[in-house]
Amino acid sequence: MTVHDVAVIGAGPAGLAAALTLAEGGARVVVLERSESFRDMPGEHLGPAALPVLARLGWTPRAPGAVPLSAIVSHWRAGPPVRQEALFDPYGLGFAIERATLLSDLAARAGAAGAALRFGSTARGISGRPGDWRITCDSGDVTAGAIFDASGRARRVARALGAAAGAADDLICHHRVLAGADAGAVELVLEAVDQGWWYTLALPRPGRIAAGFVTDRMTGAVWESALGRAPATRARIGGFSECTRCTVPCGSPGQHLAGGAGWRGLGDAHAASDPLSGLGLARALSDGREAARVYLGLAPEPVPLPPRSAETATRRLLYAEAGARWPRASFWRARTEDKRRPLALRERA
Numbered sequence: 118m119t120v121h122d123v124a125v126i127g128a129g130p131a132g133l134a135a136a137l138t139l140a141e142g143g144a145r146v147v148v149l150e151r152s153e154s155f156r157d158m159p160g161e162h163l164g165p166a167a168l169p170v171l172a173r174l175g176w177t178p179r180a181p182g183a184v185p186l187s188a189i190v191s192h193w194r195a196g197p198p199v200r201q202e203a204l205f206d207p208y209g210l211g212f213a214i215e216r217a218t219l220l221s222d223l224a225a226r227a228g229a230a231g232a233a234l235r236f237g238s239t240a241r242g243i244s245g246r247p248g249d250w251r252i253t254c255d256s257g258d259v260t261a262g263a264i265f266d267a268s269g270r271a272r273r274v275a276r277a278l279g280a281a282a283g284a285a286d287d288l289i290c291h292h293r294v295l296a297g298a299d300a301g302a303v304e305l306v307l308e309a310v311d312q313g314w315w316y317t318l319a320l321p322r323p324g325r326i327a328a329g330f331v332t333d334r335m336t337g338a339v340w341e342s343a344l345g346r347a348p349a350t351r352a353r354i355g356g357f358s359e360c361t362r363c364t365v366p367c368g369s370p371g372q373h374l375a376g377g378a379g380w381r382g383l384g385d386a387h388a389a390s391d392p393l394s395g396l397g398l399a400r401a402l403s404d405g406r407e408a409a410r411v412y413l414g415l416a417p418e419p420v421p422l423p424p425r426s427a428e429t430a431t432r433r434l435l436y437a438e439a440g441a442r443w444p445r446a447s448f449w450r451a452r453t454e455d456k457r458r459p460l461a462l463r464e465r466a
């Protein structure tokens with residue numbers, strides 16, 4: 118059995134940023150990914166905050182996998198929509214991306230630097246101790262001195278080592294990629310409805326639009342009826358045909374356990390953001406690169422961040438603006454009243 122310095126669980130943006138940095142620094146690294154290949158997933162807006170870390174990873178957004186966003190249009194508060202033009206923003210508004218293209222590029226660079234990437238390899242169990250971990254995996258067990266948990270909201274390692282699994286809320290996203298003759302300008306359109314909010318984004322592939330409806334699992338709201346209440350979204354995707362669909366959890370429980378002896382959590386496995394923030398990709402990439410630099414002795418251990426209370430407060434204000442339109446709607450009340458419960462996190466001794 119090959120012995121690795123680091124096993125990275127998950128080949129999302131956090132895992133690949135870590136693997137690339139580790140491999141370039143000379144570490145023997147293996148990446149275990151449960152999917153058979155990279156596929157497009159929700160999260161197609163690469164905000165400007167992600168660009169500096171991507172530049173450090175040697176990746177520049179360019180066609181055909183990435184096209185610049187021209188505007189963000191928000192049907193959020195009562196009254197006319199608010200339009201933010203990229204032209205007038207010194208940092209731009211980021212890019213619409215084919216996520217699979219970004220991940221494939223990062224994986225190719227990590228592979229060229231010496232990282233081993235194993236698709237179809239679900240990490241199912243962890244035993245051993247720091248310096249001598251054993252990961253039970255579909256494609257054969259792996260031993261490694263350290264583990265980076267980049268398994269996203271699944272938080273495979275954290276849960277195996279005893280962290281609580283609960284999320285602070287039951288937010289989910291019903292997501293579809295749709296195809297039509299003309300997807301229009303590369304704009305991100307947000308629209309609040311009584312049971313949640315919609316986003317639509319024209320993708321780099323001609324004629325494709327990503328659409329997501331974010332709601333509470335318990336509202337039981339379904340795509341068709343929610344679309345009926347979202348005139349701007351309906352106007353944009355009406356007549357388009359469905360290419361893919363999925364429903365993913367996107368509750369934002371805030372700060373998790375960052376790690377323990379011989380392992381650490383990266384990206385969403387460390388602290389998942391509310392999708393409304395548009396910061397998930399930037400955070401995941403930075404987390405991955407920074408954790409690798411700490412491991413390689415190129416950066417000091419970061420000072421633990423305080424819980425994201427300021428961010429949560431800002432988000433609550435945003436939610437309150439839309440929620441004022443539907444004061445009795447359970448979705449908005451749940452987000453404007455502070456009902457978040459602290460997570461009791463335990464670490465196995």
Ligand SMILES: Cc1cc2nc3c(=O)[nH]c(=O)nc-3n(C[C@H](O)[C@H](O)[C@H](O)COP(=O)(O)OP(=O)(O)OC[C@H]3O[C@@H](n4cnc5c(N)ncnc54)[C@H](O)[C@@H]3O)c2cc1C
Pocket residue numbers: 126127128129130131132149150151152159160161162163164238239240241267268269270271273290292329365366367383384385386389390392395396397398399401
């Ligand atoms: C609906 C929605 C919309 C979003 N929109 C945006 C957006 O527009 N912009 C933005 O910046 N962010 C957005 N985000 C957030 C962003 O997608 C995440 O923050 C980001 O993908 C986190 O990256 P990650 O590498 O930590 O985890 P992930 O991207 O979740 O990657 C985790 C990887 O681990 C693999 N994995 C899981 N379990 C195992 C296992 N046991 N063994 C092996 N592999 C495993 C998974 O298959 C996956 O490939 C959105 C999120 C959601 C839910």
